[in-house]
Amino acid sequence: MMADDHADLPDRIAAAGSLNRLSHALVRHRADPAVLRQIARAAERLAASIEGQPVRERRMELVSLPEFDEAVEHGSLSDLLEDGAFVDTFEDSPVSGSANPLSMGLQVGRDGDAAIGRATLAPGWQGAPDRAHGGVVAAIIDEVYGAVLPSIGVMAFTGELTVRYEAPCPLGVQLDFRAEKVGVEGRKLYLACEGRSEQGVFATSRATFISIELDQFRASQA
Numbered sequence: 001m002m003a004d005d006h007a008d009l010p011d012r013i014a015a016a017g018s019l020n021r022l023s024h025a026l027v028r029h030r031a032d033p034a035v036l037r038q039i040a041r042a043a044e045r046l047a048a049s050i051e052g053q054p055v056r057e058r059r060m061e062l063v064s065l066p067e068f069d070e071a072v073e074h075g076s077l078s079d080l081l082e083d084g085a086f087v088d089t090f091e092d093s094p095v096s097g098s099a100n101p102l103s104m105g106l107q108v109g110r111d112g113d114a115a116i117g118r119a120t121l122a123p124g125w126q127g128a129p130d131r132a133h134g135g136v137v138a139a140i141i142d143e144v145y146g147a148v149l150p151s152i153g154v155m156a157f158t159g160e161l162t163v164r165y166e167a168p169c170p171l172g173v174q175l176d177f178r179a180e181k182v183g184v185e186g187r188k189l190y191l192a193c194e195g196r197s198e199q200g201v202f203a204t205s206r207a208t209f210i211s212i213e214l215d216q217f218r219a220s221q222a
Contacts, residue, residue: 009091012099019101020122028123095143106140108147115147117177121169131168138163141193141205144177148191149209152181156189156209167202169195175202187211 022039025031031039091099096106096117106119119140127133142161149156169175179193187210195203 009099013091016097016099016101016103020103020105023101024122024124027126093143095139104136104140106143108144110147110151111178113148113151114178114180115144115151117144117147117175117179119175119177120173121171121175123171126171128168130171132171134163134165134169137165137169137195137203138205140175141177141179141195141203142207144179144193145191145205145207145209148179148181152189154189154211155213156211159188159208159210161205161207163203163205165203167200169202170197170199173197179205 026036026039091097094100094102095104096108097103104119104121104125106117108115108117110116117140121132121136125132125136127136138161141163142158145158145161175195175197177193177195179191181189182192183190189209189211191207191209193203193205193207194201195205
């Protein structure tokens with residue numbers, strides 16, 4: 001598991017969770033204008049305070065992790081995701097990161113060489129009435145694809161991703177995703193994913209990822 005061991009992480013996660021809750025509350029409810037003005041003033045004041053602090057170098061934080069060094073040395077990322085467990089591999093991810101207030105709340109894990117994802121989408125991710133925005137579904141699928149990579153021991157980037165929306169994706173219920181490798185051609189990895197809820201399959205997807213050597217990834221982040 002990749003973990004940010006900076007001392008501010010627990011407080012960042014707590015702040016992100018509260019901001020996430022506030023954001024969805026603003027979307028779902030009609031708030032008193034006085035409360036909205038209070039939120040705006042507080043947000044502007046706090047944002048200005050934070051913007052005066054040192055900028056985080058996220059690229060350097062990632063490549064300085066001991067787990068990343070170990071993965072580069074052994075040429076594999078497969079030990080970073082424990083089989084069967086949901087983990088927070090990238091706390092700042094806008095899709096699954098616990099320290100990102102924009103997070104969609106996705107949890108990702110490993111099932112052998114496949115990746116699994118689980119999410120319950122809140123009101124802020126609504127597109128058409130009572131269903132999730134299609135772009136949100138696509139982002140979640142892309143993130144679950146990313147979790148396949150450490151399971152099979154490679155680093156790669158999205159080259160192409162297509163989604164077929166089989167049915168409306170519901171809000172407020174558990175969504176389950178499963179992605180796996182279906183083929184390899186040189187540096188190209190071919191992946192497939194399915195998203196389903198208690199109502200059945202709502203999305204299927206295919207993707208092509210382009211693999212890269214781990215030491216090259218480190219160089220690109222330097």
